Amino acid sequence: MTEEVNNKQILFKDYVNGFPKESDMLLSTSSTISLKLPHGSNGVLLVKNLYLSCDPYMRIRMNNTAGGDTDSFTPGSPIIGLGVAKVLDSGHSNFKNGDLVWGMTGWEQYSIINDPENLFKIEHTDVPLSYYTGILGMPGITAYAGFYEICAPKEGEYVFVSAASGAVGQLVGQFAKLSGCYVVGSAGTKEKVDMLKNKFGFDEAFNYKEEQDLDAALKRYFPDGIDIYFENVGGKMLEAVILNMRLHGRIAVCGMISQYNGQGDGVQNLFLLVPKSIRMQGFGVNHFYHLYPKYLDMIIPLIKNGTISYVEDIVEGIEHAPAALVGLFSGKNVGKQVVVVAHE
Template sequence: MASGEGEVMRNKQVIFRDYVTGNPKESDMYVTDSSTIKLKAPQGSVAVLVKNLYLACDPYLRIRMGRIEGSSVFTSFTPGSPLSGFGVAKVLDSGHPEFKEGDLVWGTTGWEEYSLITEPEQLFKIHHTDVPLSYYTGLLGVPGMTAFVGFHEVCSPKRGDSVFVSAAAGAVGQLVGQFAKLMGCYVVGSVGSKEKVDLLKNKLGFDEAFNYKEEHDLDAALKRYFPKGIDIYFENVGGKMLDAVLLNMRPHGHISVCGMISHYNLNQPQGFSNLTSLIYNRIRMEGFVVFDYFHLYPKFLDMVLPYIREGKIVYLEDIVEGLERGPATLVGLFSGRNVGKQVVLVAPAE
C-alpha cells in the first residue's frame, strides 16, 4: 500500500457528451482536466488505483455511445462521465490482495490519466514483459483472444481449409489470417484500400487480398478467389459482404460472427437476402462474445507467446500519443483511417 493520505492530482479525462445516432463525431466527446483524484485506494475497499498507459480504440465503443436496451453484454456510456474500455495500466495503490503497487495490468479502465477500479476482477496481471506493453491492448489482449476464440474454438479449422476474413487489416482480422496460415489454410482478406491489400499479401502472409471498394460485384469477387467455395468465414463487417459470402460457402462451412461494423452507425440495420443458404448448405453460423471465453486466456498465451518470440506473427499497431487525441482517433476507426490496432498512448511506462 502507498503511504500517507494519497496525493491529489488533476486527472485529464475524455468525457462522453450525449447519446449518439449515426456516425460518431469528435464533438460527441470532450477532453477536460478539471477533475481531481486522490492517488490512494479507499481504506477497507478492494479497489485498485491505476495510472493508465495505453488505451484501446475498439469498434464496440460505438455501440456503447448509443442507447442500449436489452443487452446482457454492453451497457451505454453515461453522459457527462468518462468513456471506458480496455487498456494497460500500472498499479499505484491497491486494496485487493492479488494486486500490489508497481504491478502492470490490462483490463477495463477509464479514458483518463488515473482510474479507480472498483471491480478489479476485470483486471489481468501482466507477467510477460519481454513483449511490448501495448500488445496487451491488442495481440495479447481482447483482439488477440477474439481472433483465437472465433477461429480456433468456434470454427474448428482443419489444415487446407479455405478461409475468408473481412476487415482483414484490423486488430482482429490480421491475427485471424495469420493463425489460419500457421495452420496450413488458404487465406484471403478483404480491406478498404490498395495499401492494405499490399500489406496483407506482402507483410502479413495472406495468400490473396482485395479492396472491396473496387469490387462492383462482391459475389463475383468471392468466386474469383474461392472457385471451390469458402470453408470458414470470419465475419467482422456484415452488410453486403455477408450476403455475398452466404452464396459462396461450402457445405458444412462455418461462419464466426465477431462484429458487424457496417451496421453500428445505422439507425435501421440492413437485412439479408441469402439466409436460406444456411439451410441448403448446412452452414453453422455462430455469434460469440469473447468475455465468455476469458477462462481460456492461459491456453491462448501458451499458443501465441512462442509465435511472437519466434517471429512467426507480425502485429501492426497504429499508436497516437496523448489522451487529448483520443476522440479523433476513435472516430477515425469508422472511416478506416487506421492500419492495425489503434492505440492511444496516455503515458509512457516508467
C-alpha cells in the same frame, strides 16, 4: 497531506445516432484525483493508465440501449474501454503497487477500479506493453477463440476474413496459414491490401471498395467456394459470402461494423444457411477468457520467434483519443488502434 493531481478525462456527452463524431466526446481538464486511496478502500485499485484501446464495439455502447451483456456509456462520465495500466495503490490482496494490468478502465489519466477481479495481471513484460490492447489482449483471444473454437479449421480449407487488417482480422489470417489453410482477406485501401499479403502472409487480398460486385470478387478468389468466414462486417459482404459458402461451412460472427451506425443493409439470403448446412455462430469474447492462459502459451513464443506479426496504429496523448476512436469507422487506422496516455 496526500498529493492531488490533475486527471484529464474523455467524457461521453450523450447518446449517438449515426456515425460517431469527435464532438460526441469532450476533453475535461478540471478533474483532480488523489494518488493515495482513502483509508479503508478495501477491494479497489488506483491505477495510472498507460495505453487505451479503440475498438469497434465501443460504438454499441454509445447507444441508449447497448444490448446483450454490453452496458451503455453514461453521459457526463468518462468513456470506458480496455487499457493497460500500472497499479499505484492497492486495496486488493491480489494486487500490489507497481503491478501492470490490462482490462476495463476509464478514458482518463488515473482511474479507480472497483472490480479488479476482472483485470488480468501482466506477467510477460519482455514484449511491448501496448500489445495487451491487441494481440495479447481482447482482440487476440477473440481471434483465437473465434477461429479455433468456433470455426474448427482443417488443413487445406478455404478461409475468408473481412476487415482483415484490423486488430482481430490480421491475427485470424495468420492463424489460418499456421493451420495449413488458404486464406484471402478484404480491406479498404491498397496499403492495407499490400500489408495483408506481404506482412501477414495472406494468399490473396482485395480492396472491397474497388469491387463493383462482391459476389464476383469472391468467385474470383474462391472458385471452389469458402469453408470458413470470419465475419467482421455484415451487410452486403455477408450476403455475398453466403452465396459462396461450401456445404457444411462455418461462419464466426465477431462483429458487423457496417451495421453499428444504423447505415447498413440487411441480409436477404439467410435461408441459404439451410440447404448448405452452414453453421453461423455469433460469440462474445467474455465467454472465452478461460482460454486466455492456453492462448498465451501458444502466442508468446510465436511473437518472440517472429512467426506472428502484429501492426499497431499508435497515437500519443489522451486528447487524441476521440479522433482515434471515430477514425475506426472510416478505416483511417492501419492495424490495431492504440492511444498512449503515459509511458511507464
